[in-house]
Amino acid sequence: MPRFAANLSLLFCELPYLDRFAAAARAGFEAVEILFPYDIAARDTRRALIANGLQLVLINAPPPNYTGGMPGFAALPGGEDRFRHDIRRVLRYADELRAGLIHVMAGPAQGAAAQETLVANLQWAADHAPGQRFTIEPLNDTDQPGYFLNDYALAAEVLAAVDRPNVGLQYDAYHAQMIHGDAAGIWDRYGAGAFHVQIGAAPDRSEPGRGPGHGPVDFAALFAAIDASGYAGWVSAEYTPSTRRTEDSLGWLT
Numbered sequence: 262m263p264r265f266a267a268n269l270s271l272l273f274c275e276l277p278y279l280d281r282f283a284a285a286a287r288a289g290f291e292a293v294e295i296l297f298p299y300d301i302a303a304r305d306t307r308r309a310l311i312a313n314g315l316q317l318v319l320i321n322a323p324p325p326n327y328t329g330g331m332p333g334f335a336a337l338p339g340g341e342d343r344f345r346h347d348i349r350r351v352l353r354y355a356d357e358l359r360a361g362l363i364h365v366m367a368g369p370a371q372g373a374a375a376q377e378t379l380v381a382n383l384q385w386a387a388d389h390a391p392g393q394r395f396t397i398e399p400l401n402d403t404d405q406p407g408y409f410l411n412d413y414a415l416a417a418e419v420l421a422a423v424d425r426p427n428v429g430l431q432y433d434a435y436h437a438q439m440i441h442g443d444a445a446g447i448w449d450r451y452g453a454g455a456f457h458v459q460i461g462a463a464p465d466r467s468e469p470g471r472g473p474g475h476g477p478v479d480f481a482a483l484f485a486a487i488d489a490s491g492y493a494g495w496v497s498a499e500y501t502p503s504t505r506r507t508e509d510s511l512g513w514l515t
């Protein structure tokens with residue numbers, strides 16, 4: 262079985278932010294990810310990680326524009342100065358929190374100029390912080406209308422153009438299923454070399470499971486394919502629990 266991490270921006274949200282760490286540890290997780298930790302002093306998040314023996318896998322950048330705002334702007338021509346400013350800021354957080362991965366969000370954009378901007382911004386980030394690993398993740402059009410990176414083939418094209426060893430794919434079974442209708446096939450085609458994996462059922466983005474209320478993805482088979490591919494990173498549970506308490510949604514872990 263893969264090593265599973267808990268996304269604390271979606272899991273354990275029935276608890277205040279700083280209490281989610283202990284709840285994740287009690288549930289057996291050894292690693293977590295936090296999409297936007299920027300409203301909280303990094304030292305408080307760091308303390309909660311250490312107190313609960315947790316590793317931080319990933320944070321998102323640039324901040325803090327997701328909830329109600331623009332989902333990133335790395336592909337927006339003209340936003341380069343702001344991009345650099347925000348990457349410098351997110352690197353300070355990543356450093357203090359020991360976040361292994363930074364997910365760079367492309368934002369709403371279209372066309373060749375957007376693609377060139379995204380590639381150039383990612384190259385700048387990769388060269389500016391060669392010891393840091395960055396990811397990009399295709400997001401589906403229903404959740405993120407107009408988001409530039411909305412397809413796995415496009416992500417592969419962007420990564421080939423970026424051509425840096427510290428920039429890689431963030432595969433999310435939920436988005437892969439929503440975009441292409443075939444989460445397993447997309448893993449088989451694009452999973453090799455992925456930096457990070459996230460999971461959630463589609464279309465309801467609930468806990469991994471199959472059938473009524475969860476959708477068609479066979480997660481046991483997907484986990485086996487991920488293991489067979491040699492992927493050694495974390496597989497992060499990024500879903501909205503269908504149960505009131507997150508721990509009651511964790512049956513899929515066993």
Ligand SMILES: O=C(O)C(=O)[C@H](O)CO
Pocket residue numbers: 296321327364398400433436459499
């Ligand atoms: O929406 C997702 O699947 C993500 O992983 C993004 O990072 C959301 O911020």
Ligand SMILES: [Mg+2]
Pocket residue numbers: 398433459499
């Ligand atoms: Mg995701």
